[in-house]
Amino acid sequence: MKKFWLLIAVAVLSTPARAQDFETERLKNWHHWRGPDANGIAIDANPPVKWSEQENVRWKVPIPGRGSATPIVWNDRIFLLTAVPADESDDETAYQFTVICLDRATGETIWSKIATEQVPHEPGHDTNSLASASATTDGRFLYASFGSRGIFCYDLDGNLKWERDLGDMQTRNEFGEGASPTLHGDTLVVPWDHEEGSFVVALDANTGETRWKQDRDEPTTWATPLITKFEGRTQVILHGTNRVRSYDLKSGDLIWECGGQSTNPIAAPIRDGDLVYATTGHRGYGLFCIPLSATGDITDSDQITWSRTDVGSYIATPVLYDGLLYVTKGREAILECLDSATGQTVYGPERLPQMQTLYASPVIAGGRIYYVDRDGTATIIKPGRELEILATNQLDEGFDASPVALGDQLLLRGDRHLYCIGASN
Numbered sequence: 001m002k003k004f005w006l007l008i009a010v011a012v013l014s015t016p017a018r019a020q021d022f023e024t025e026r027l028k029n030w031h032h033w034r035g036p037d038a039n040g041i042a043i044d045a046n047p048p049v050k051w052s053e054q055e056n057v058r059w060k061v062p063i064p065g066r067g068s069a070t071p072i073v074w075n076d077r078i079f080l081l082t083a084v085p086a087d088e089s090d091d092e093t094a095y096q097f098t099v100i101c102l103d104r105a106t107g108e109t110i111w112s113k114i115a116t117e118q119v120p121h122e123p124g125h126d127t128n129s130l131a132s133a134s135a136t137t138d139g140r141f142l143y144a145s146f147g148s149r150g151i152f153c154y155d156l157d158g159n160l161k162w163e164r165d166l167g168d169m170q171t172r173n174e175f176g177e178g179a180s181p182t183l184h185g186d187t188l189v190v191p192w193d194h195e196e197g198s199f200v201v202a203l204d205a206n207t208g209e210t211r212w213k214q215d216r217d218e219p220t221t222w223a224t225p226l227i228t229k230f231e232g233r234t235q236v237i238l239h240g241t242n243r244v245r246s247y248d249l250k251s252g253d254l255i256w257e258c259g260g261q262s263t264n265p266i267a268a269p270i271r272d273g274d275l276v277y278a279t280t281g282h283r284g285y286g287l288f289c290i291p292l293s294a295t296g297d298i299t300d301s302d303q304i305t306w307s308r309t310d311v312g313s314y315i316a317t318p319v320l321y322d323g324l325l326y327v328t329k330g331r332e333a334i335l336e337c338l339d340s341a342t343g344q345t346v347y348g349p350e351r352l353p354q355m356q357t358l359y360a361s362p363v364i365a366g367g368r369i370y371y372v373d374r375d376g377t378a379t380i381i382k383p384g385r386e387l388e389i390l391a392t393n394q395l396d397e398g399f400d401a402s403p404v405a406l407g408d409q410l411l412l413r414g415d416r417h418l419y420c421i422g423a424s425n
Helices: 002-026
Strands: 057-062 072-074 077-085 095-103 109-118 141-145 151-155 160-164 182-184 187-192 198-204 210-216 226-230 233-238 243-248 254-259 270-272 275-280 286-291 306-308 319-321 324-328 334-339 345-351 363-365 368-372 377-382 388-394 404-406 409-413 417-422
Touching: 072 404, 077 141, 109 151, 109 160, 182 226, 198 233, 226 270, 254 286, 270 319, 319 363, 363 404
Parallel strands: none
Antiparallel strands: 057 417, 072 077, 077 095, 095 109, 141 151, 151 160, 182 187, 187 198, 198 210, 226 233, 233 243, 243 254, 270 275, 275 286, 286 306, 319 324, 324 334, 334 345, 363 368, 368 377, 377 388, 404 409, 409 417
């Protein structure tokens, strides 16, 4: 009997203990595609400002197949997703949907697992990939979404723990998929917006079983949820063409919703203090600043702190630092800096030097903002009320995946390689 109650006590205490350990460790890692606080800010990182193919490349390793999923990092391991064609000459070939674990110090492969091998039911857009969703981890398990191919949970040594098949998405114009799952505690939230029956589902992170599911009146969306706690309640904030909505993480109940933006949202919402910022930039622009205390339908109401319809990011998620919001316009490398409290322009719009199309989201590290584009150009700027360019760098391949900054390293996933940028010894 004593042994029985001891087991119960361990079961009750283990989850809070794990949560406390995770809160301590996450700040040292990059467990989510937007970093430890889902805002693109690297707390203590200080990577180089200048690099080229010949300078400050600590290592560069080829990645098989194709994928635009951002790498994630836990301690000495890097995890990324890719789709490897069985026959590159055949448009209807099967793909091996693969999870790869690399050594952070050397780039060498520690393990590689084929989650599933399938012929995709949709071809996808030529600028998208079949492995666009980024993985996430809590330091115990790795959660990888290949969308219509399945959701997979591994331990960090590559042992499969569970998998779920949520069906096949029918995406707009067969553009493909890309929304990443988001983990909070022992709940994994998976967005599933497409042309035939959209929903968002919360899964038990330990088992993959459904905790709740909410239908959504939305067409195809590629946005990743922001999960954040406010006044004792945890909100799941998920963008959509029709509305940006907040759900209760525990129950799935709708907390607030706001319409009025443009179509095809991809950029993730970001939080600063008591406010959340949601942006769109396809066939029009929208940028809304919404208080987390909002309730109900706040469309066109005075509950909205401020909004603009002349600026907004299509793909790259903005960054916010020291009261300033840095937003690029549409897909272009045209930067506008706004006062985050009022929405008023501080400077811009100004084109970032030598840059064209942005898919990757910027990161802030060492008090600097790092942008990379689809042609391999990187521009580093100093945050502040005037545009100050610190460096412009060039590599041989372009970048759709977002940079990852940890310690003195910057990880850049290109078309064919993963680069580790670090000061030469």
